C-alpha cells in the first residue's frame with residue numbers, strides 16, 4: 233500500500249510540475265513561477281503545512297474505496313493540493329514563496345484578477361475597459377437597474393410606489409432622452425404625460441448613430457423639447473422649462489412625478505426669477521464660467537437666480553410624490569448641485585452667492601434685476617406647513633456616476649488579466665499636477681528596485697492639489713507596490729473626475745487629450761511598450777472639449793514617435809493643440825473616438841502597468 237501511495241504522490245507531483253512548466257496554471261493563477269520556486273513550494277506544501285500527515289491519508293482511503301486508478305489519484309491529489317494552497321490563509325513565515333504563488337488578502341479590497349489568456353495589446357485592452365465603463369452608465373442601463381416593476385407598483389431605491397395611471401414624467405439633461413425611453417418601456421402603461429428638455433439636435437443624432445433604442449415611441453405621451461444649443465440656455469430651453477413647471481404645478485397628491493436628471497440639466501432648465509431676463513442670467517453664468525468658476529460655484533449662483541433650481545421643481549410639484557433619478561456628472565455626486573438640484577430643497581444664502589461673484593470680480597457689472605433678486609431676504613417660496621413637512625418625502629436617487637463606471641471598468645480589467653485598483657472618482661485640479669501624479673505612480677509601480685521614498689512623498693504632497701485623499705494614495709501605492717514586488721502580475725489603476733486646463737493658446741484640444749499627452753511625456757524613460765505602462769484618458773460623453781474625440785492613449789514612446797514624425801510636443805502644449813497633434817500622429821491611431829455615447833459621468837483615467845518580472849535571490 234505504501235509503495236502505491238508513493239507512486240500516486242510521484243504522479244501527482246509530476247503532473248503539477250508539467251502544469252507549471254506548461255505555464256497554463258501559472259497564467260490561470262496569475263503566478264510568476266519558475267523552476268527555482270518549485271522546490272520552495274514543495275517544501276512548503278509537504279513540510280511546513282504538514283499536508284502529508286493530515287490530508288493525504290484520508291485522501292488515499294477515499295481513493296481506495298472508489299478503486300481509482302493511480303493516474304486519477306495523481307490528478308486529484310495535485311488538484312486538491314493546489315486548491316488547498318490557493319484558498320488557505322497566509323502563513324507569514326512563507327510570505328515570500330506565497331507572494332509568488334497566489335494573491336494576498338488585500339484583494340478583498342481591489343478584487344481578484346480573473347483567469348485569462350489575453351492576447352490583446354495593451355492599447356486594445358485600455359479601449360475595451362473604457363467601453364465597459366461607458367456601457368455601465370448608459371441611460372437605458374441605469375434606469376433598468378434602478379426601477380423594479382411588479383404588476384402595479386415599482387420599487388425604487390427600496391421604496392415601493394403604487395401605479396394607478398398616475399405617473400407623470402419630466403426630465404432635463406443630455407442623457408435624459410434615453411432614460412425616458414427606458415422608463416416608457418418599463419412603466420409606459422401608467423404614464424399620463426411628460427415633458428423633457430434635451431439638447432438641440434439629439435433625436436436626429438441618435439437616429440444617425442443607429443441608437444434608436446434611446447428614442448421615445450412614435451405615439452409617446454412624453455413631449456420632447458430640444459434646446460440649449462452649444463450647452464447654453466436659450467428661448468427653446470426656457471419654453472421647455474415653462475412646460476415642465478406647468479406640468480408639475482398641475483399635479484395632485486394622488487400623482488407620482490418621476491424626474492429624470494443628468495448633466496447639462498442646468499442649461500436645459502432655465503427659469504429666471506422675475507424680473508431677471510434669460511439674457512441677464514446667461515450673462516452672469518457665462519462670465520462666471522469664462523473667469524474659471526467651478527461647476528459648484530456656478531450652480532450655487534444659478535440656484536439663487538432660478539425658479540426651478542435649488543428645490544424649485546419639487547416645490548411646484550407639491551403635493552405629488554416626487555422621485556428624482558439622477559445621473560451624476562459632478563465630483564462627489566452632490567444632489568443639490570447636479571443640474572443645480574431642482575428637486576433638492578436648498579437654502580440660498582445671498583452672502584455666499586455675493587462672495588462667489590466678488591471672487592470673480594462681477595458684482596459691479598451685474599444687471600439691476602439680478603441685484604434686486606439677490607438682495608431679497610427670507611424664504612424663497614411661501615411654504616405652507618404641510619409642504620415643509622413633506623419636503624423630506626422627495627426621493628432623490630443617484631442611479632449612475634463616475635464610481636459606477638469605474639466599478640464596471642474594474643470588472644472588465646480583471647477579465648482582461650489585470651489586478652484593478654481604483655484611485656478615486658474625484659480627480660480634479662490642473663492637468664499639469666494630475667499628469668505629474670500619474671507619472672509618479674507609474675514610476676513607483678514599474679521600478680524594478682525599491683522606489684526612492686521621494687516618489688511616495690511627492691505623490692502624497694500632490695494629493696490635495698488633485699482632490700485625492702492621502703488614504704486613497706497610500707492604498708493605491710500599496711497595491712502597485714505589491715504588483716511590483718510580489719509577483720501579482722499586471723495592475724490597472726482606474727480613476728475618474730474632471731481635471732481642468734488653463735488655456736494659454738487657441739489650438740484644438742480637450743482636457744483628456746492634453747492629460748494623455750502630458751502623461752505620455754511623464755512615462756518617457758520608463759520601459760517602452762509592449763512592456764511599459766500605458767495611459768488612457770477619456771470623457772465618458774465621447775466628446776473631449778470641442779473635438780470629436782473622447783480622449784487619447786499614450787505611453788513612454790510618445791515623445792520619440794512624435795519627433796520621428798516631425799511633431800513637436802512643446803508647441804502643442806503652449807497652443808493647447810492636443811487634438812490636432814493626436815490627429816496627425818501616426819494617422820490618429822492614439823485617439824479614442826467612441827462617437828456619441830449618450831451619457832456623461834465625467835472622465836475616466838486608466839494606467840495599465842504590465843507585470844514586472846521577479847528575480848528570486
Ligand SMILES: Nc1ncnc2c1ncn2[C@@H]1O[C@H](COP(=O)(O)OP(=O)(O)OP(=O)(O)O)[C@@H](O)[C@H]1O
Pocket residue numbers: 463495496561732733734735738739740741742743746771773775776777778807808809810832
Ligand atoms: N484646446 C483645448 N485644449 C485643452 N482643453 C480645452 C481646450 N478647449 C477647451 N478645453 C477644455 O474643455 C473643457 C470643456 O470641454 P467639455 O465640453 O468636454 O466640458 P464638459 O465639462 O465635459 O462639459 P459637459 O460635461 O457639461 O458636457 C473645459 O474645461 C476647457 O478648459
Ligand SMILES: O=C(O)[C@H](O)CO
Pocket residue numbers: 494495496497498499527531561562569570571572
Ligand atoms: O447641468 C449642470 O449643472 C452640470 O452638468 C452639472 O450637473
